[in-house]
Amino acid sequence: LKTSAVNQGAHRRELFEVFSTEVMELAKDKSSKVKPPFIAFVLGGPGSGKGTQCTKIVETFGFKHLSAGDLLRREISSNSKHGTMILNTIREGKIVPSAVTVKLIQKEIESNEGHKFLIDGFPRTEENRVAFEKIIGTEPNIVLFFDCPEDEMVRRVLSRNQGRVDDNVETVKKRLKVFAGLNLPVIKYYSERGKLHKIDGVGTTDEIFERVRPVFALYEEAIK
Ligand SMILES: Nc1ncnc2c1ncn2[C@@H]1O[C@H](COP(=O)(O)OP(=O)(O)O)[C@@H](O)[C@H]1O
Numbered sequence: 002l003k004t005s006a007v008n009q010g011a012h013r014r015e016l017f018e019v020f021s022t023e024v025m026e027l028a029k030d031k032s033s034k035v036k037p038p039f040i041a042f043v044l045g046g047p048g049s050g051k052g053t054q055c056t057k058i059v060e061t062f063g064f065k066h067l068s069a070g071d072l073l074r075r076e077i078s079s080n081s082k083h084g085t086m087i088l089n090t091i092r093e094g095k096i097v098p099s100a101v102t103v104k105l106i107q108k109e110i111e112s113n114e115g116h117k118f119l120i121d122g123f124p125r126t127e128e129n130r131v132a133f134e135k136i137i138g139t140e141p142n143i144v145l146f147f148d149c150p151e152d153e154m155v156r157r158v159l160s161r162n163q164g165r166v167d168d169n170v171e172t173v174k175k176r177l178k179v180f181a182g183l184n185l186p187v188i189k190y191y192s193e194r195g196k197l198h199k200i201d202g203v204g205t206t207d208e209i210f211e212r213v214r215p216v217f218a219l220y221e222e223a224i225k
């Protein structure tokens with residue numbers, strides 16, 4: 002009898018705690034009027050046009066563009082502690098450890114005022130995806146996938162002309178293998194969760210953007 006009375010007291014306390022936390026959360030939402038973040042992952046093979054389309058999405062829908070590759074290249078040029086490891090990994094066409102990449106993305110999200118983020122070139126592996134969920138504590142609202150034939154991707158990468166160490170035949174061939182082996186499963190995962198928007202990545206930049214536009218129109222309210 003004694004134990005059950007104690008348990009009942011504990012149970013009531015637990016209920017009260019749950020209740021008061023919920024009330025506080027509600028009050029916070031009402032008063033701050035902060036919009037929940039809207040996160041779009043942008044995926045596709047090397048040269049599929051992710052960066053190019055992200056620029057158009059930023060112009061039209063006011064997103065903040067976070068390119069995982071750009072953040073990693075910035076680490077290389079700022080001589081940060083992981084710079085050499087990142088450079089060697091990129092040159093090999095391999096994937097940088099998730100802890101490094103997610104930390105860079107986290108810093109950008111946290112230091113940004115906006116609530117709409119395009120995360121370009123991430124997640125490239127299941128490990129990337131799980132690390133993001135664990136560290137950032139959320140999932141993307143939508144995932145765009147630019148579908149482009151390999152020969153077209155190779156052509157584009159080799160004529161990119163941005164002085165990138167990975168824009169050469171050997172590295173791009175390795176990157177295509179890494180894409181098929183490690184990124185396609187991530188794309189499949191989001192497809193099964195109903196979050197994937199597959200876009201034909203062949204055509205002019207403007208033609209492709211006209212395929213992207215209606216996707217964001219679906220989320221008009223959330224991205225206002
Ligand atoms: N629709 C397109 N048709 C032809 N070339 C394109 C198209 N979209 C982008 N490009 C060019 O192809 C190269 C790769 O595009 P980019 O946006 O950097 O792709 P990703 O970020 O997916 O690697 C760039 O030189 C870019 O100017």
Ligand SMILES: Nc1ccn([C@H]2C[C@H](O)[C@@H](COP(=O)(O)OP(=O)(O)O)O2)c(=O)n1
Nearest residue numbers: 046047048069070071095096097122123125
């Ligand atoms: N999530 C990521 C994104 C990029 N990287 C590394 C490995 C990739 O081959 C390079 C270049 O990525 P980036 O997205 O800039 O490349 P593309 O725009 O697809 O050509 O960066 C990574 O290790 N992890």
Ligand SMILES: [Mg+2]
Nearest residue numbers: 051052070122
């Ligand atoms: Mg890119």
